Amino acid sequence: MQKFTTVTGVAVPMRRSNVDTDQIIPAVFLKRVTKTGFEDALFYGWRQDPEFILNQEPYKNPKVLVVGADFGTGSSREHAVWALRDFGFDVVLSPRFGDIFRGNSGKQGLLAGQISEEDAETLWRVLEAEPGIELTVDLVAYTASVGDLTVSFEVDEYTRWRLLEGLDDIGLTLRDEARIAEFESHREPWRPRTLPARQVNL
Amino acid sequence: MTNAVNPDSPMPDIRPRTLAEKVWDKHLVAKGENGTPDLIYIDLHLVHEVTSPQAFDGLRLAGRPVRRPDLTIATEDHNTPTLAIDRPIADLTSRTQIETLRKNCAEFGIRLHSLGDIEQGIVHVVGPQLGLTQPGITVVCGDSHTSTHGAFGAMALGIGTSEVEHVMATQTLPLKPFKTMAITVDGTLRPGVTAKDIILAVIARIGTGGGQGYVLEYRGSAIRALSMEGRMTICNMSIEAGARAGMVAPDATTYAYLKGRAHAPDGADWDDAVAYWDTLATDEGATFDAEVILDADTLEPFVTWGTNPGQGVSLSDTVPNPAEIDDANERSAAERALEYMDLAAGTAMKDIRVDTVFLGSCTNSRVEDLRAAAEIIKGKSIADGVRMLVVPGSARVRIEAEAEGLDQIFLAFGAEWRFAGCSMCLGMNPDQLAPGERCASTSNRNFEGRQGKGGRTHLVSPLVAAATAIRGTLSSPWDLVQDGTLGHDAVPAVFVPASL
Numbered sequence: 231m232q233k234f235t236t237v238t239g240v241a242v243p244m245r246r247s248n249v250d251t252d253q254i255i256p257a258v259f260l261k262r263v264t265k266t267g268f269e270d271a272l273f274y275g276w277r278q279d280p281e282f283i284l285n286q287e288p289y290k291n292p293k294v295l296v297v298g299a300d301f302g303t304g305s306s307r308e309h310a311v312w313a314l315r316d317f318g319f320d321v322v323l324s325p326r327f328g329d330i331f332r333g334n335s336g337k338q339g340l341l342a343g344q345i346s347e348e349d350a351e352t353l354w355r356v357l358e359a360e361p362g363i364e365l366t367v368d369l370v371a372y373t374a375s376v377g378d379l380t381v382s383f384e385v386d387e388y389t390r391w392r393l394l395e396g397l398d399d400i401g402l403t404l405r406d407e408a409r410i411a412e413f414e415s416h417r418e419p420w421r422p423r424t425l426p427a428r429q430v431n432l
Numbered sequence: 433m434t435n436a437v438n439p440d441s442p443m444p445d446i447r448p449r450t451l452a453e454k455v456w457d458k459h460l461v462a463k464g465e466n467g468t469p470d471l472i473y474i475d476l477h478l479v480h481e482v483t484s485p486q487a488f489d490g491l492r493l494a495g496r497p498v499r500r501p502d503l504t505i506a507t508e509d510h511n512t513p514t515l516a517i518d519r520p521i522a523d524l525t526s527r528t529q530i531e532t533l534r535k536n537c538a539e540f541g542i543r544l545h546s547l548g549d550i551e552q553g554i555v556h557v558v559g560p561q562l563g564l565t566q567p568g569i570t571v572v573c574g575d576s577h578t579s580t581h582g583a584f585g586a587m588a589l590g591i592g593t594s595e596v597e598h599v600m601a602t603q604t605l606p607l608k609p610f611k612t613m614a615i616t617v618d619g620t621l622r623p624g625v626t627a628k629d630i631i632l633a634v635i636a637r638i639g640t641g642g643g644q645g646y647v648l649e650y651r652g653s654a655i656r657a658l659s660m661e662g663r664m665t666i667c668n669m670s671i672e673a674g675a676r677a678g679m680v681a682p683d684a685t686t687y688a689y690l691k692g693r694a695h696a697p698d699g700a701d702w703d704d705a706v707a708y709w710d711t712l713a714t715d716e717g718a719t720f721d722a723e724v725i726l727d728a729d730t731l732e733p734f735v736t737w738g739t740n741p742g743q744g745v746s747l748s749d750t751v752p753n754p755a756e757i758d759d760a761n762e763r764s765a766a767e768r769a770l771e772y773m774d775l776a777a778g779t780a781m782k783d784i785r786v787d788t789v790f791l792g793s794c795t796n797s798r799v800e801d802l803r804a805a806a807e808i809i810k811g812k813s814i815a816d817g818v819r820m821l822v823v824p825g826s827a828r829v830r831i832e833a834e835a836e837g838l839d840q841i842f843l844a845f846g847a848e849w850r851f852a853g854c855s856m857c858l859g860m861n862p863d864q865l866a867p868g869e870r871c872a873s874t875s876n877r878n879f880e881g882r883q884g885k886g887g888r889t890h891l892v893s894p895l896v897a898a899a900t901a902i903r904g905t906l907s908s909p910w911d912l913v914q915d916g917t918l919g920h921d922a923v924p925a926v927f928v929p930a931s932l
């Protein structure tokens with residue numbers, strides 16, 4: 231996972247709340263066998279409408295999503311985070327997130343920053359006034375800035391630390407690699423192994 | 433470390449521990465601090481086609497290898513057809529999942545048992561059959577019924593796709609300790625009553641959420657008397673009570689099952705292993721966070737009437753009346769279930785007519801299950817209008833059964849003899865119920881649409897499945913004796929209790 235300190239890019243003002251994971255990515259896409267390539271599935275239902283914000287020219291390559299409260303509620307599918315990442319998003323700012331979605335985000339390098347309802351409204355207004363304007367998110371300072379406006383966001387300490395260090399769950403465990411290797415050196419020789427394959431006909 | 437107690441030193445930690453705690457402690461790579469989870473080493477990782485593709489893809493994206501291919505094994509089961517297995521799989525999604533598994537295993541050096549291989553089959557049948565599932569190990573698989581392997585005294589956990597990737601990359605899992613629950617089943621099962629009836633009764637007792645956060649340990653004389661296959665049936669369904677895992681302490685029955693299997697220890701290793709396995713049983717005086725007691729002597733064949741595995745009654749009982757259920761949530765769940773199942777309260781369970789009988793799934797597809805059913809149906813013919821699918825749990829089980837002539841008994845009876853896989857347990861392959869069809873199934877889940885859209889499932893034991901296929905209505909072998917289909921002495925294992 232990439233270390234995350236600041237991100238600057240186009241921010242999308244999305245005036246919707248209660249966007250559940252079924253809206254973020256419908257169940258039919260869960261049959262796929264890859265972890266990437268879900269950009270076409272993101273907000274699939276809404277993207278059929280040419281008026282939908284992500285279909286507008288200034289928002290073709292966004293990095294930040296500013297959205298209403300209760301984003302990512304519902305089904306636990308990790309695909310919701312994959313789809314946002316694949317589309318190019320590094321940050322979602324919302325007044326409230328679904329718990330599992332927020333947990334999944336941290337694991338995949340997507341910053342889910344919590345902002346106040348008022349700041350969401352202010353950000354929407356600034357972003358709508360100048361479509362395609364870039365916004366800078368500073369994880370060290372807990373701030374999101376666009377033009378003269380700076381708002382602060384919240385993210386839990388543990389997730390922030392992992393994002394700053396660029397550690398996913400696996401990366402984190404692998405910091406204990408020496409202890410894993412040490413544990414393995416004591417494992418009894420008779421514990422089962424799948425290789426080499428043995429054949430016994432009973 | 434020494435166990436000798438020095439009277440001058442402070443008391444060492446000789447706190448009595450449960451089986452689950454012993455296995456946990458033994459696999460502790462790092463103890464969590466300040467609310468972070470423990471890091472637990474994983475001895476065996478079982479893989480199948482449905483929950484692994486994104487995990488492999490994640491590894492590829494991060495440029496990580498599988499840390500221990502020698503502790504990992506894969507098989508194809510959920511999507512595999514049970515007919516014409518030499519032909520390409522017709523369904524495109526299924527075929528893609530299987531082909532992806534094959535590519536991934538080749539790329540990452542994972543041993544794979546593909547369709548057509550003697551060790552191919554349901555992942556939870558394959559591990560034990562190869563002797564890979566052993567007492568005191570940690571086993572994981574991206575599949576909730578991994579709990580099956582707890583029958584050997586292993587800590588066996590079902591995990592999600594992210595965790596699958598985590599185990600592939602690190603051979604460990606960050607986990608918080610579980611609570612423990614003792615399920616004590618004392619007494620002697622009457623002939624015709626099986627492990628399946630025990631676990632269905634347990635789930636009906638504690639509910640589908642009753643085990644949440646717990647590792648269940650099954651103990652007591654009735655559990656000790658069970659074969660390994662029976663213990664697997666019980667541990668398999670621990671997950672239906674919401675538990676994280678189910679376990680049975682290893683004993684002579686466990687060792688006899690393992691001895692001589694392909695991947696069981698041998699020679700001096702065997703002795704070392706047994707010496708360790710003998711230490712695993714829960715210590716005298718160890719405490720459980722909860723305890724449930726069940727009497728085996730009075731247990732009857734048990735079946736479900738509803739749409740979750742906790743909605744069950746004795747076969748001699750009737751469909752319950754939701755109006756008599758106190759808890760409002762349970763009452764409305766029961767009402768919905770009866771509507772979906774098209775059943776009226778008060779109907780005798782034995783009057784319920786089925787269209788299909790499914791003998792299979794990781795709960796009941798091992799050779800003993802097939803034997804038990806074959807014993808009942810031998811020389812009989814299937815009820816009019818009923819179809820019966822017999823799906824062995826693995827290719828090896830199928831071959832073993834054929835060597836004993838069981839296939840001929842099933843075929844002569846009028847049942848279909850299929851190739852190994854999950855099949856109608858969840859209908860990811862063409863083996864599905866049609867809308868409205870009613871099925872007596874030896875599988876583990878009676879959820880709406882599980883066996884096919886609109887299908888209605890009654891969970892039953894293999895003996896009940898067999899008797900039901902003969903009579904066409906939900907029945908036990910006891911009914912066959914009573915109606916004269918089976919002589920009292922025809923099957924020594926079956927007699928009708930005086931109380932019925």
Ligand code: SF4
Pocket residue numbers: 509510554555556575577793794795853854855857858875876
């Ligand atoms: S047989 Fe059924 S429960 Fe068992 S692994 Fe297959 S699908 Fe899951």
